[in-house]
Amino acid sequence: MMNTYRRIVLAQRPKGEIASECFRLETLPVPELVPGQILVKNHYLSLDPYMRGRMSGRKSYANPQPLNETMIGGTVGEVIASENPQWKIGDRVAGMFGWSELGISDGQGLRRISADIPASAYLGILGMPGMTAWYGINQILKPVAGKTVVISSASGAVGGTAGQLAKRLGCRVVGIAGGPEKCAYVQQALGFDACIDYKQADWKNAFASATPDGIDAVFENVGGEIFDASLARMNPFGRIALCGMISGYNGEDIPILNSRALLTMRLMVQGFIVTEHPECWPQGLSELEVLVRDQQLQFRESVSQGLESAPEALIGLLKGRNFGKQLVRF
Ligand SMILES: NC(=O)c1ccc[n+]([C@@H]2O[C@H](COP(=O)([O-])OP(=O)(O)OC[C@H]3O[C@@H](n4cnc5c(N)ncnc54)[C@H](OP(=O)(O)O)[C@@H]3O)[C@@H](O)[C@H]2O)c1
Incomplete structure (x- = not known):
């Protein structure tokens, strides 16, 4: 000892x-x-x-x-x-x-x-980050098959799980991540339909091409310019799970420039803190555990x-x- x-x-x-x-x-x-x-x-x-x-x-x-x-x-x-x-x-x-x-x-x-x-x-995936993904997808966004869901920080612990859960619901899932290696992983290993590298100069054009029917739901992990790009493409009555704003965690301001879309598209924005929903954890964690054991979710x-x-x-x-x-x- x-x-x-x-x-x-x-x-x-x-x-x-x-x-x-x-x-x-x-x-x-x-x-x-x-x-x-x-x-x-x-x-x-x-x-x-x-x-x-x-x-x-x-x-x-x-x-x-x-x-x-x-x-x-x-x-x-x-x-x-x-x-x-x-x-x-x-x-x-x-x-x-x-x-x-x-x-x-x-x-x-x-x-x-x-x-x-x-x-x-x-x-x-079987702890707090996985539970965050589960909560945001199943309790806030509740996306249905065929709808377009955007996930920022898509290769990360939360984003990677959230996108896979949305795919399992039959959605078109578009990730946003930094760099070609992360984007390749998000598409090839996690099965997202597309992943946009926000470090590329023309990424907003690529983002528009990847969301041709607009965006119905956003799982937001980053904030700032990345969130604004999604806001600009929201469909009426779209839903936003505001999970994180990591682009401002060192104290930077995180302006929302496309705030008009909140009104004109009648959007629902729900910020959440996963630890405030302990009643959901047993169900969420046991569902995730089954999927991980069956290798239905990657991480x-x-x-x-x-x-x-x-x-x-x-x-x-x-x-x-x-x-x-x-x-x-x-
Ligand atoms: N609400 C809740 O209860 C709750 C619970 C857990 C986590 N969260 C939030 O969920 C988000 C993801 O957490 P995680 O644990 O899964 O971390 P993660 O996504 O595994 O890692 C953080 C990633 O954030 C991205 N990032 C960092 N600075 C950035 C910037 N300035 N602009 C754009 N992207 C940036 C980086 O990915 P790229 O290389 O792709 O940029 C980095 O790899 C965070 O915002 C976190 O605070 C919220």
């Missing part, structure tokens, strides 16, 4: 883009368990765009990440010591132990994870090695350097 473990705390709040100085790596002694507690060795940490918002002191839907405390984050791992009769050594568990090699818990809020699916999937991961790599990997995620779900492996 190890005597010490490492964690990363928020050392200072970023101004604009995150810098590595915002974080501090610490080594701590492993605490003694008291009755009822378990000790979990984390194998993977999830890095997610919401972490950028928590790092700033700004008012939002959740409280800021406190300074000098373990950075928030989802983890998967296994129980390595137990003083709790409901958990035994070797049990696989998903939790929110943060940027830390170990987690201590009384078991509350932990999720047992299946042994026949790679544990890392429970941080992506990919970007894995960085070692806790100390987490700051750089989060910086990369916010710049689009990830390709699929961004994880850290310990």
